[in-house]
Amino acid sequence: xxxxxxxxxxxxxxxxxxxxxxxxxxxxxxxxxxxxxxxxxxxxxxxxxxxxxxxxxxxxxxxxxxxxxxxxxxxxxxxxxxxxxxxxxxxxxxxxxxxxxxxxxxxxxxxxxxxxxxxxxxxxxxxxxxxxxxxxxxxxxxxxxxxxxxxxxxxxxxxxxxxxxxxxxxxxxxxxxxxxxxxxxxxxxxxxxxxxxxxxxxxxxxxxxxxxxxxxxxxxxxxxxxxxxxxxxxxxxxxxxxxxxxxxxxxxxxxxxxxxxxxxxxxxxxxxxxxxxxxxxxxxxxxxxxxxxxxxxxxxxxxxxxxxxxxxxxxxxxxxxxxxxxxxxxxxxxxxxxxxxxxxxxxxxxxxxxxxxxxxxxxxxxxxxxxxxxxxxxxxxxxxxxxxxxxxxxxxxxxxxxxxxxxxxxxxxxxxxxxxxxxxxxxxxxxxxxxxxxxxxxxxxxxxxxxxxxxxxxxxxxxxxxxxxxxxxxxxxxxxxxxxxxxxxxxxxxxxxxxxxxxxxxxxxxxxxxxxxxxxxxxxxxxxxxxxxxxxxxxxxxxxxxxxxxxxxxxxxxxxxxxxxxxxxxxxxxxxxxxxxxxxxxxxxxxxxxxxxxxxxxxxxxxxxxxxxxxxxxxxxxxxxxxxxxxxxxxxxxxxxxxxxxxxxxxxxxxxxxxxxxxxxxxxxxxxxxxxxxxxxxxxxxxxxxxxxxxxxxxxxxxxxxxxxxxxxxxxxxxxxxxxxxxxxxxxxxxxxxxxxxxxxxxxxxxx
Numbered sequence: 001x002x003x004x005x006x007x008x009x010x011x012x013x014x015x016x017x018x019x020x021x022x023x024x025x026x027x028x029x030x031x032x033x034x035x036x037x038x039x040x041x042x043x044x045x046x047x048x049x050x051x052x053x054x055x056x057x058x059x060x061x062x063x064x065x066x067x068x069x070x071x072x073x074x075x076x077x078x079x080x081x082x083x084x085x086x087x088x089x090x091x092x093x094x095x096x097x098x099x100x101x102x103x104x105x106x107x108x109x110x111x112x113x114x115x116x117x118x119x120x121x122x123x124x125x126x127x128x129x130x131x132x133x134x135x136x137x138x139x140x141x142x143x144x145x146x147x148x149x150x151x152x153x154x155x156x157x158x159x160x161x162x163x164x165x166x167x168x169x170x171x172x173x174x175x176x177x178x179x180x181x182x183x184x185x186x187x188x189x190x191x192x193x194x195x196x197x198x199x200x201x202x203x204x205x206x207x208x209x210x211x212x213x214x215x216x217x218x219x220x221x222x223x224x225x226x227x228x229x230x231x232x233x234x235x236x237x238x239x240x241x242x243x244x245x246x247x248x249x250x251x252x253x254x255x256x257x258x259x260x261x262x263x264x265x266x267x268x269x270x271x272x273x274x275x276x277x278x279x280x281x282x283x284x285x286x287x288x289x290x291x292x293x294x295x296x297x298x299x300x301x302x303x304x305x306x307x308x309x310x311x312x313x314x315x316x317x318x319x320x321x322x323x324x325x326x327x328x329x330x331x332x333x334x335x336x337x338x339x340x341x342x343x344x345x346x347x348x349x350x351x352x353x354x355x356x357x358x359x360x361x362x363x364x365x366x367x368x369x370x371x372x373x374x375x376x377x378x379x380x381x382x383x384x385x386x387x388x389x390x391x392x393x394x395x396x397x398x399x400x401x402x403x404x405x406x407x408x409x410x411x412x413x414x415x416x417x418x419x420x421x422x423x424x425x426x427x428x429x430x431x432x433x434x435x436x437x438x439x440x441x442x443x444x445x446x447x448x449x450x451x452x453x454x455x456x457x458x459x460x461x462x463x464x465x466x467x468x469x470x471x472x473x474x475x476x477x478x479x480x481x482x483x484x485x486x487x488x489x490x491x492x493x494x495x496x497x498x499x500x501x502x503x504x505x506x507x508x509x510x511x512x513x514x515x516x517x518x519x520x521x522x523x524x525x526x527x528x529x530x531x532x533x534x535x536x537x538x539x540x541x542x543x544x545x546x547x548x549x550x551x552x553x554x555x556x557x558x559x560x561x562x563x564x565x566x567x568x569x570x571x572x573x574x575x576x577x578x579x580x581x582x583x584x585x586x587x588x589x590x591x592x593x594x595x596x597x598x599x600x601x602x603x604x605x606x607x608x609x610x611x612x613x614x615x616x617x618x619x620x621x622x623x624x625x626x627x628x629x630x631x632x633x634x635x636x637x638x639x640x641x642x643x644x645x646x647x648x649x650x651x652x653x654x655x656x657x658x659x660x661x662x663x664x665x666x667x668x669x670x671x672x673x674x675x676x677x678x679x680x681x682x683x684x685x686x687x688x689x690x691x692x693x694x695x696x697x698x699x700x701x702x703x704x705x706x707x708x709x710x711x712x713x714x715x716x717x718x719x720x721x722x723x724x725x726x727x728x729x730x731x732x733x734x735x736x737x738x739x740x741x742x743x744x745x746x747x748x749x750x751x752x
Contacts, residue, residue: 034564034611034614035562035563035564035611036563036564036565036566036609036610036611036617037061037063038563039059039061041053041057041059041135041137042137042157042159047374050557051510051557051559052502052504052510054453054455054500054501054502054510054512054513054514055139055140055141055143055500055512055514055553056139056140056141056553056555056568056570056605057137057138057139057140058076058079058080058081058137058138058140058607059135059136059137059138060076060079060135060136060137060138061135062133062134062135062161065130065133065135065136067658067673067675067703068675068677068703069701069703069715069717070130070133070136071129071130071131072127072128072129072130073085073094073096073126073127073128073130073156074087074094074127075130076136076138077096077138078679078699079654079656079677079679080098080138080654081605081607081621081622081623081652081653081654082098082099082140082603082605082623082624082625082652083096083097083098083099083138083140083623083652084096084097084649084652084681084684085097086647086728086729087127087728088728088729088731088737089105089256089257089330089737090254090256090257090297090299090328090330090357091127091252091254091297091299091328092123092124092127092299092326092328092359093105094123094126094127095110095647096109096110096111096126096153096156097110097153097647097648097649098110098111098138098140098153098154099140099141099153099154099551099572099574099601099603099625100153100574100576100599100601100603100625100627100645100648101152101153101154101518101547101549101574101576101579101601102579102580102645102646102647102648103123103580104580104581104582104593104647105582105591105593106393106523106525106591106592106593107123107520107523107544107580107593108123108149108150108520108521108523109123109126109150110150110152110153110154110520111150111151111152111153111154111155111156112143112144112147112148112149112150112151112154112155112156113125113126113155113156113158114147114155114156114157114158115158115159115160116158116159116160116232116244116246116305116307117159117244117307117320118246118305118307118320118322119147119148119149119320119322119365119367119385120324121149121322121324121363121365121387121389122324122326122361122363122389124299124301124326124328124359124361125301125303125324125326128226128228128250128252128301129204129206129226129228129250130158131172131184131186131202131204131228132160132161132170132184132186132200132202132230133158133159133160133161134159134160134161134162135158135159136156136157136158136159137155137156137157138154138155138156138157139154139155139156139157140153140154140553140570140572141153141154141514141516141518141551141553141572142154142496142498142516142517142518142549142551143155143516143518144441144457144459144461144496144498144516144517144518144519145441145442145443145457145458145459145496145498146381146441146443146457148367148385148439148441148459149385149387149437149439149461150520151518152518152519152520152547152549153518153549160200160202160230160232161186161188161200162198162200162232162234163188163189163198163199163200163232163233163234164188164189164198164200165189165190165198166189166190167187167188167189167190168187168188168189168751168752169185169186169187169188169751169752170184170185170186170749170750170751170752171183171184171185171186171749171750171752172184172185172747172748172749172750173747173748174745174746174747174748175745175746176208176743176744176745177211177743177744177745178208178209178210178211178220178743179208179209180206180207180208180209180224181206181207181208182204182205182206182207182208182747183204183205184202184203184204184205185202185203186200186201186202186203187200187201188200188201191233194235196235196236196237197233197234197235197236198233198234198235198236199231199232199233199234200230200231200232200234201229201230201231201232202229202230202231203228203229203230204226204227204228204229205226205227205228206224206225206226207224207225207226208223208224208225209223210222210223210224210255210740211740211741211742211743212255212258212288212289212738212740212741213288213289214288214289214290214291214294215288215289215290216289216290216291216292216338216339217291217292217294219294220255221255221258221289221291221294221295222254222255222258222740223253223254223255224252224253224254225252225253225254226250226251226252226253227249227250227251227252228248228249228250229248229249229250230246230247230248231246231247231248232244232245232246233245233246239311240310240311240312241308241309241310241311242308242309242311243306243307243308243309244306244307244308244309245305245306245307246303246304246305246306246307247303247304248301248302248303249301249302249303250299250300250301250302251298251299251300251301252297252298252299252301253296253297253298253299254296254297255294255295255296255297255332256295256296256297256330256331256332257291257295257330257331257332257333257334257337257355258289258291258295258332258737258738259289259333259337259731259735259736259737260287260288260289260290260337260735260736260737260738261276261281261335261336261337261733261734261735261736262281262282262283262285262287262727262730262734262735262736263275263276263278263279263280263281263282263734264279264280264281264282264285265282266280267279267280267281273336273342273343273344273347274344276335276336276344276734277344279734281692281730281733281734283686283692283693283694283727283730283736284693284694284695284726284727285727285736286725286726286727286736286738286739287736287738288738289337289738290337290338290339290342291332291333291337291338291339292333292338292339292340292352292400293331293332293333293354293400294332295330295331295332295333296329296330296331296332297328297329297330297331298328298329299326299327299328299329300325300326300327300328301324301325301326302324302325303322303323303324303325304322304323304324305320305321305322305323306319306320306321306322307319307320307321308320314372314373315370315371315372315373316370316371317368317369317370318367318368318369318370318371318383319366319367319368320365320366320367320368320369321365321366322363322364322365322366323362323363323364323365324361324362324363324365325361325362325363326359326360326361326362327359327360328358328359328360329356329357329358329359330356330357330359331354331355331356331357332354332355332356333352333353333354333355333400334352334353334354334355334397334398334400335353335586335733337735338352339352340352340400340401346400350401351399351400351401352399352400352401353397353398353399353400353426354397354398354400355395355396355397355398356394356395356396356398357393357394357395357396358392358393358394359391359392359393359394360391360392360393361389361390361391361392362389362390362391363387363388363389363390364387364388365385365386365387365388366385366386367383367384367385367386368383368384369381369382369383370382370383377446377447378444378445378446378447379444379445379446380442380443380444380445381442381443382441382442382443383440383441383442384438384439384440384441385437385438385439385441386436386437386438386439387435387436387437387438388435388436389433389434389435389436389437390432390433390434390435391432391433391435392430392431392432392433392470393430393431393432393433393526394428394429394430395427395428395429395430395526395590395591396425396427396428396429397425397426397427397428398424398425398426399424399425399426425475427475428471428472428475429471429475429526429527429528429590430469430470430471430472430527431467431468431469431470431471431524431526431527432467432468432470433465433466433467433468433524434466434468435463435464435465435466436463436464437461437462437463437464437521438461438462439459439460439461439462440459440460441457441458441459441460442457442458442459443455443456443457443458443498444456444457450504451503451504451505452501452502452503452504453501453502454499454500454501454502455498455499455500455501455502456497456498456499456500457497457498458495458496458497458498459495459496460493460494460495460496461493461494461496461519461521462491462492462493463491463492463493463521463522464489464490464491465489465490465491465492465521465523465524466487466488466489467487467488467489467524468485468486468487468488469482469483469484469485469486469487469488469527470484470485471484471527471528472484476527476528477527477528477531477532481531482527482528482531488524488542490522490524490543492521492522492545492546494517494519494546494548495517496516496517496518496519497516497517498514498515498516498517499514499515499516500512500513500514500516501513501514508558508559508560509556509557509558509559510556510557510558511554511555511556512553512554512555512556512557513552513553513554513555514551514552514553515550515551515552515553516550516551516553517548517549517550517551518548518549518550518551519546519547519548519549520546520547521546522543522544522545522546522547522578522595523543523544523593524542524543525540525541525542525543525544525590525592525593526590526591526592529541529542529585529590529592530542530543532585534585534586535583535585535590535592537636537637538583538585538594538635538636538732539583539594539634539635539636540583540585540592540593540594541594544578544580544592544593544594544595545577545578545595546578547576547577547578547579547580547595548576548577548578549574549575549576549577550574550575550576551572551573551574552572552573552574553570553571553572553573554570554571554572555568555569555570555571556568556569556570564610564611565608565609565610565611566608566609566610567606567607567608567609568605568606568607568608569604569605569606569607570604570605571603571604572601572602572603572604573600573601573602574600574601574602575598575599575600576598576599576600576601577597577598577599578595578596578597579595579596579599579645580593580594580595580596581593581594581595581596581635581646581647581687581688582594582646582647582731582732583636583732584731584732584733584735586733594635596629596632596635596640596645596688597630597631597632598629598630598631598632599627599628599629599630599632599645600627600628600630601625601626601627601628601645601648602625602626603623603624603625603626604623604624605621605622605623605624606621606622607619607620607621607622608620608621615659615660615661616657616658616659617657617658617659618656618657618658619654619655619656619657620654620655620656621652621653621654622651622652622653622654623651623652623653624650624651625648625649625650625651626650627644627645627648627650628642628643628644628645629641629642629643629644629645629688630642632688635688635689636689638688638689640688640689640690643685643688643689643690644685644690645685645688646685646686646687646688647684647685647686648684648685649681649682649683649684650682650683650684651680651682652679652680652681652682653678653679653680654677654678654679654680655677655678656675656676656677656678657675657676658673658674658675659673659674659675660672660673661673663706669707669708669709669710670706670707670708670709671706671707672704672705672706672707673703673704673705673706673707674702674703674704675702675703675704676700676701676702676703677700677701677702678698678699678700679698679699679700679701680696680697680698680699681696681697681698681699682696683695683696686729686730686731686732687732692730694726694727694730695726697724697726698722698724699719699720699722699724700720700721700722701717701718701719701720701721702717702718702721703715703716703717703718704716704717710751711750711751711752712748712749712750712751713747713748713749714746714747714748714749715746715747715748715749716744716745716746717744717745717746717747718742718743718744718745719740719742719743720739720740720741720742720743721742722742723741723742724739725738725739725741726738726739727739
């Protein structure tokens with residue numbers, strides 16, 4: 001049976017399911033009045049009931065965030081069907097995939113990410129500590145008109161807790177078995193002497209040695225030290241004017257370039273150390289880190305934003321201004337990620353290698369939006385968005401002669417466009433970009449009847465990128481026409497329409513559907529890549545194309561037993577052109593993106609949660625996706641048509657339960673709780689050739705604790721309880737990164 005036939009069969013099944021469940025009347029369980037938490041969302045820039053929103057959205061409320069122990073983006077993405085997050089190389093290199101729309105190094109994200117209504121202008125900002133969070137919403141499918149730039153696969157909306165009009169606070173401390181500790185402090189209330197001005201300050205500090213062993217250095221390869229601070233001021237100047245000012249700082253230090261070359265046992269037996277050159281490789285082989293150069297990642301982020309709302313009789317005018325700055329250095333070992341005594345390069349040439357990358361970006365963004373009143377039968381919004389970006393990127397490969405390398409510590413502060421260790425550079429590439437992006441957007445929603453709603457939105461994006469080659473002449477690849485100071489300029493643009501329908505069939509059942517287009521800009525690979533024979537053979541050029549995705553979705557949201565059981569069933573089909581794939585080019589030490597001509601993604605999600613008893617809540621969610629490369633006969637001389645799209649896991653499974661019970665017979669006000677989350681990720685292919693794949697793996701996370709009273713909570717937790725071994729990623733050339741093993745910790749929280 002063809003994949004299209006399979007998908008049509010799934011659609012038919014979903015329609016049958018809808019026909020079966022729609023007539024079922026809601027009823028209360030005998031003698032039980034409790035129900036699941038009622039969820040309100042802002043998925044359409046208005047506060048609405050979850051059931052009324054015609055889009056698939058996974059919502060993590062404050063209670064759910066606390067229960068699941070969500071502390072970083074990877075935690076809630078792991079609980080989202082048909083979504084995954086890959087963390088490799090350094091803190092900023094995190095790749096979100098949703099319904100087949102993937103992300104990779106140096107690319108724009110696959111989803112728009114907003115914090116307190118402000119769009120994050122760069123994907124490097126996303127991976128940070130999440131604390132003092134009120135709600136997280138993960139919308140799937142193109143969301144450009146409402147959420148803007150890069151919403152090709154969806155949008156992630158993170159809302160921190162608002163400043164309060166009374167004084168309140170929270171202290172949280174914890175320890176983990178990576179020999180680490182953490183502390184958080186939050187305080188909020190009115191600013192004395194100024195009417196209607198409120199503040200909320202939140203700080204977090206985390207320090208852990210890590211869990212992944214480096215057998216050469218005798219220490220962990222994945223330490224983390226994170227300092228985060230946020231201040232939010234909310235001024236309700238009048239009944240019509242509200243000003244929201246946010247400032248945030250973050251400094252992160254951790255490991256970097258934690259790779260091994262995973263040749264097969266047969267290759268090692270046949271070729272010994274030279275198997276790292278020849279392969280074949282094993283994407284499922286999990287190895288300890290053995291580098292002699294300790295990887296180090298230093299990232300500094302600063303952000304400011306100002307959001308102004310003016311509510312008139314005819315609607316609300318919103319202005320959002322944001323400034324972001326990110327400086328990052330990643331330093332570590334290089335091929336073949338072994339100490340000189342074991343290195344093939346050292347044996348052959350008398351020198352091993354290390355590497356570093358310096359990344360510096362500043363952005364300034366401005367958005368204007370007007371939104372009509374939410375109670376009207378005809379509702380609409382319109383606006384404009386502008387983004388200015390200055391970015392520099394330096395990549396260097398250096399020789400390691402077996403002594404302490406010149407930058408075994410932190411080379412932060414090095415002149416970014418000067419080779420750091422003169423005379424030791426094997427390669428050195430530097431570029432800067434000066435980019436400008438703008439967009440116009442609008443949407444209209446109309447209540448056709450009391451039960452039928454129709455929506456139409458449209459967005460136009462244009463990105464202009466100007467790349468300047470800053471590589472010194474001595475490092476310009478031979479035989480090319482490139483020159484230091486050379487400027488390349490190109491623009492990418494696209495119209496993005498969306499049509500949605502919602503039918504409230506009964507008070508308990510909603511059917512929704514949409515057809516939409518999403519867009520993500522193309523970009524430049526690094527200097528000299530397009531003329532590198534190795535890159536050319538692998539299909540890599542100076543630029544990579546824009547990605548355009550057209551998606552059809554249909555779904556049913558249902559509620560039974562007077563709100564004790566809720567479910568969502570959705571199916572989707574996406575055709576995308578210009579999807580990214582990743583290639584590392586060892587001759588230049590560059591990380592590059594290529595473009596697939598056309599791919600398709602077809603799949604579905606089934607999610608349900610139930611209040612089984614007044615104390616026990618259970619949930620289950622499955623996501624299935626069939627991704628296929630189409631109309632793309634070769635990549636790097638290899639026939640890939642019909643293959644699976646790289647970086648897409650073909651299915652996900654989430655099962656979980658949460659149990660809470662008062663223990664008043666032991667002590668008044670005492671309450672115990674237990675939660676378990678079982679997460680399965682299906683097979684994942686890493687390259688268009690489908691030569692390498694990661695087998696399915698499963699993770700079990702457990703949390704247990706006591707609410708000592710309304711103010712104090714003690715929690716014991718463990719991630720990856722079963723100590724599952726798997727690789728986070730496989731990269732071309734045999735590079736694998738191991739995942740963290742079992743982690744255990746304890747937290748204490750006091751609210752006042």
